[in-house]
Amino acid sequence: MQPNYKNALSNPIFGVISKAAKELQLETYVIGGYVRDYILQRGIAKDIDVVAVGSGIALAKKVSALLPGNPKVSIFKTYGTAMLKSGGIELEFVGARKESYSENSRNPSVENGTLQDDQNRRDFTINALALSLNDATFGDLLDPFEGVEDLQKKIIRTPLDPDITYSDDPLRMLRAIRFATQLDFKIEKDSLNAISRNADRIKIISKERIVDEIHKILMAPQPSKGFALLHKTKLLKYIFPELVALQGIEEKEGQRHKDNFWHTLEVVDNIAETTDNLWLRWAALLHDIGKAPTKRFDKKIGWTFHGHEFVGSKMVYKLFKRLKMPLNDKMKFVQKMVLMSSRPIALANDVTDSAVRRLVFDAGDYIEDLMTLCEADITTKNPKKFRKYHNNFQKVRDKIVEVEERDKIRNFQPPVSGEEIMETFNLKPSREIGIIKDAIKEAILEGEIPNEYEAAQQYMLKKGKEIGLTPAV
Incomplete structure (x- = not known):
């Protein structure tokens, strides 16, 4: 006797599908992820796959006709499938089929088949589970490959x-x-x-x-x-050949470096505990990819990876392009995180105001993400070192708050504009304007002057005089 899972089919939509199937005299079943997740108690899936022994498209049209508002049916004739949305649920209807493949394509040749044929073509036993939507057997589980046992094991x-x-x-x-x-x-x-x-x-x-x-x-x-x-x-x-290249430990003259591949995986797990930001997780995955091409051995100081952050940020672009990923602000975010991934670490032992101002200025709105990445990068198994590194990062975080409140550095523009510099010295667009603007920015970041208009204006006049400019009368 088959186990019965009527409770899995309590949503009224299943009654509608069952009614439509009866009117069309089609054997019909819910199959795949919805059944698997119900048995695993993973919550109710919003995507439901329905298989009919016959035309899935005809069944979808009939279901739409029985639903209030007759939701739109999207038909994909090539695949013999149809989709509709109802009550926040996405339903996909397909006719039971068997498939055969050619060597150079994952797109199969398809012909009509039985439910058994359809279950045979499924990827895994746990995704071949089906629940009957037919009147006489409503809720019965069909499990030809012991998928429930595999779920339990x-x-x-x-x-x-x-x-x-x-x-x-x-x-x-x-x-x-x-x-x-x-x-x-x-x-x-x-x-x-x-x-x-x-x-x-x-x-x-x-x-x-x-x-x-x-x-x-x-x-x-x-x-x-x-x-x-x-x-x-x-x-x-x-x-990801770039990641594989990180694997392994080399030893020279008694000096070894850590395995950067396994370290990277630890960093990704660490960051997964603190953020659901997909692109920050990408940054964790790629933060050390520049270490393979920059690895060198120096007899005096041992293994080095000089400039790996810069090289890694360039590799991010190539990797995204090769994988046909977005070459937009998401890619630029990952690049920035990789490029700056060592900056807070370098600061941690000497937390000066000017260094923190530069960090906040360069990171902008991503300073919190950068700190999260750097803290995830602590993978030492030595409890004393682990506490020390985290305490140092807390000092950086505290200093960031202090500097931000006082100097308002994040995404700042110099208080004196290029237009005002031109007007003050009666200049047309020229390199002198850039020199003065950069000098004001540097003076603010170094703490020579506060991030305020009057101080910046006085500094502008001073710098203009230094490079031989005279204010217009």
Whole structure:
């Protein structure tokens, strides 16, 4: 006897779908993530997949006709699917199908099939679970691959031969790792080995699809689990060779450096505990990528990574471009975080007003994000050092508040404008204007003068005289 999950179908929308299916005489089921998340008690999903043994498009149209307001049905004829939204829920309807794949594409040839065919084509046993929406069996669970048992054992496993599953659609390899990371599950041994064997197949997947999965791994509670699996299965070298290059410890003349790859994963986990800002998590992931190309050994001082922040910030652009990610303010934010990632660390032992003013001026509205990143970068296992570093960062934070309240440096513009300098010295646009403006800015940042109009005006006159300018009468 099949277990019954009628409580999972208490939302009135399921009654409407069931009625529509009965009128069309279509076998119909809820399948996939909605069923999985209900059994895991992860909250009610807002995306629901409905499979009909017959036309999913016809079922979607009938459901729309039965719903108040007849919500719009979006039809995707190529895939034989249809979507509609109702009451904050997004429903996707598809006809049961079986699929066959060619070697160079993840887009299958599709033909009509049975529910069993449809469950066979699913990526994982835990996503092949189906609940009946048919009158006689409403709420019955159909679990042909023991997916419920896999949920209980916290296992990711493919319904069929994993080599075929992953070779057919290589995106499933990333999805396996993403689900293992999000749910804190293990990938079953045969399935994990199959990912390693098929890793090079990821090359046929679009960059956009890959990045979408990486985003979801990054937003998991413990992203390091996903990146460790990407590394273990050799997928990482196809996606982020810059990260793979950080792995390993080298020793020369008795001096070693830390493994910057595993350190990076610790930083990402640390920052995941404090922020849900996806792009700040990206900054944590990429903050040390400049260390591989800048690594040098100096007999006097040991291993160095001079300028790795600058080199890393340039690498961010190349990486974003290669992965077809946005080359906009989000990319610039990540670049800025990488470029400035060592600045607060350098300040921590000598917290001067002028250094903090420069830090706040350069970081602008991102000063809090920068401090969050730097605190996540503390991965020492020595409790005494850990406390010391955090205490030092607290001093920097306190000084930032003090300097901000007094000097109003964040995003400031020099109190004297370029137009006023031109008028004062009867100048046309010229380099002298820039010299004076920069001098005023530097004087304020160094604490020579307060960030006030009268002091800046007097400094303008002084600087103008120094470079041979005479005020207009």
